[in-house]
Amino acid sequence: MKLTSLAGALLAMAVTLPAQSYDDKAYSDPAYQTKVRAKLAEVDKAVAAGPYKPNWDALKAYTVPAWYEDAKFGIFIHWGLYSVPAFGSEWYPREMYTEGTKEFKHHVATFGPQSKFGYKDFIPLFKAEKFNANEWAALFRKAGAKYVVPVAEHHDGFPMYDSNFTQWSAAKMGPKRDIVGELAVAVRKEGLHFGASSHRIEHWFFMGEGRKFDSDVRSGANEDFYGPAQPKGEDSDKSVNPDEAHMNDWLVRTAEIVDKYKPELVWFDWWIERPAMVPYLQKFASFYYNRAAEWKSPGVAINYKNVAFPDGTAVLDIERGKLDQTRQWFWQTDTSISVKSWGFIENDEFRTPGSIIGDLIDIVSKNGSLLLNIGPRSDGTIPEQAQKILLDVGGWLKVNGEAIYGTRPWKKFGEGPTEVVAGSFKDTASKPFTGEDIRFTAKGKALYAIALAWPTGGKLVVKSLGDYPVKRVDLLGVKQTLKFKRDAAGLSVELPSAKPNDFAYAFKITQ
Numbered sequence: 001m002k003l004t005s006l007a008g009a010l011l012a013m014a015v016t017l018p019a020q021s022y023d024d025k026a027y028s029d030p031a032y033q034t035k036v037r038a039k040l041a042e043v044d045k046a047v048a049a050g051p052y053k054p055n056w057d058a059l060k061a062y063t064v065p066a067w068y069e070d071a072k073f074g075i076f077i078h079w080g081l082y083s084v085p086a087f088g089s090e091w092y093p094r095e096m097y098t099e100g101t102k103e104f105k106h107h108v109a110t111f112g113p114q115s116k117f118g119y120k121d122f123i124p125l126f127k128a129e130k131f132n133a134n135e136w137a138a139l140f141r142k143a144g145a146k147y148v149v150p151v152a153e154h155h156d157g158f159p160m161y162d163s164n165f166t167q168w169s170a171a172k173m174g175p176k177r178d179i180v181g182e183l184a185v186a187v188r189k190e191g192l193h194f195g196a197s198s199h200r201i202e203h204w205f206f207m208g209e210g211r212k213f214d215s216d217v218r219s220g221a222n223e224d225f226y227g228p229a230q231p232k233g234e235d236s237d238k239s240v241n242p243d244e245a246h247m248n249d250w251l252v253r254t255a256e257i258v259d260k261y262k263p264e265l266v267w268f269d270w271w272i273e274r275p276a277m278v279p280y281l282q283k284f285a286s287f288y289y290n291r292a293a294e295w296k297s298p299g300v301a302i303n304y305k306n307v308a309f310p311d312g313t314a315v316l317d318i319e320r321g322k323l324d325q326t327r328q329w330f331w332q333t334d335t336s337i338s339v340k341s342w343g344f345i346e347n348d349e350f351r352t353p354g355s356i357i358g359d360l361i362d363i364v365s366k367n368g369s370l371l372l373n374i375g376p377r378s379d380g381t382i383p384e385q386a387q388k389i390l391l392d393v394g395g396w397l398k399v400n401g402e403a404i405y406g407t408r409p410w411k412k413f414g415e416g417p418t419e420v421v422a423g424s425f426k427d428t429a430s431k432p433f434t435g436e437d438i439r440f441t442a443k444g445k446a447l448y449a450i451a452l453a454w455p456t457g458g459k460l461v462v463k464s465l466g467d468y469p470v471k472r473v474d475l476l477g478v479k480q481t482l483k484f485k486r487d488a489a490g491l492s493v494e495l496p497s498a499k500p501n502d503f504a505y506a507f508k509i510t511q
Helices: 003-012 030-049 066-071 102-111 119-125 133-142 179-189 200-206 208-212 220-226 244-261 275-295 353-365 384-403
Strands: 073-077 147-153 193-198 265-268 301-304 315-319 331-336 368-374 438-443 446-451 459-462 472-475 484-487 490-494 505-510
Touching: 030 244, 030 275, 066 193, 066 368, 073 193, 073 384, 119 220, 133 179, 133 384, 147 179, 147 265, 179 193, 179 244, 193 244, 200 244, 244 265, 244 275, 275 301, 331 353, 353 368, 353 384, 353 438, 368 384, 384 446, 384 505, 446 459, 459 505
Parallel strands: 073 147, 073 368, 147 193, 193 265, 265 301, 301 315, 315 331, 331 368
Antiparallel strands: 438 446, 446 505, 459 490, 472 505, 484 490
């Protein structure tokens, strides 16, 4: 829908707001407080039951489940109200209230002043009328993913699941569907593992800019959606902490996701590392790990950024970035198939299948997993370009997956001239890989040397394998056994006349 017609349709709709129930202040409603106390009691009971106690030393008994270490590749889904304006990024709900931003200017020009048309007014147009969880899950399986992690609630405070703690959710407004619940069923039907992400804690500050001028954020009638809407909270001030009411709200909502959908992975964004959150993180981890023990689950995991959890208590996640060395503890990169935004926006740019496959190989060689994000449109369709990229990745994995799934790091991650730029938000900082850039993975008696581009000169030279015992070398996707020799220069392998694919090349080396 063009912006002009979208704006006209929106402005023509009569938006009926939920009745004010929080006495002009988030978290003050007695009925809400009763629900919170009841859920906190459930959490405390599970924590007391063990075996995981809510302290870091006890939580170091945690082990990463084998399914996760074997999976290597998952799909992340950023889908919410922000897909309706489809402008800027998934931070549109914050930036549309931040004076001077392109989102602020766009919003006023397209939809009118924020006092008349606020973020809540996108809800009636978020219909998800073409959303089909089964079709999504089938696509993810064809893409070669082994786990799927939809955003259960983003910073904007609009849950995509059926929450008992708010009337503002996709299950009760907009599409009036339990999106997370539908995906949980469909994903598991395809034999994939299911996770969910919660960004609820960031809602403490996310809508705060809207309090600084005449906008609907300042209306008490909307407090239970936009609140707490505090003025500070981004990385500019590390000392900012949410209050007890908001941290309890975070805990009960996240525990609710666990109990309703039994996710095998719970993903958190960076803001959980506020100092005041430490006992809440410990309690949640204790609760979640103990719940998984009750379910006799094959194992669960928590993803965190930076230093929110100590090593060995959960799984580190690096946003839009990688590591330049093998990590002792299993870890994950989350990045997006799109360049400008995690959620759907018009005229986004997309990464190439080759760059994603190269990242996947590099990450796996260093004891990691790749969680690749897509951003569906508001109607529930996945952009065609994103679908094609996913299927290209899946096609490569169908042939070369044995060098990825179920593997473990070798004694060194690889060799080659191209240096990976380590750290978050560095996903486009490294130079393209060459045919001399090789990554190693291992499984059983097989060692895989994966060339990240087609080697030149008609042969692959692996310098690290000059003294490695080799009986046979195969190139996955090619039927013929390859000729090879070992000498002081390394393992030299004669290449076939034609490339088996256009992306990366997995050589299986058998002792």
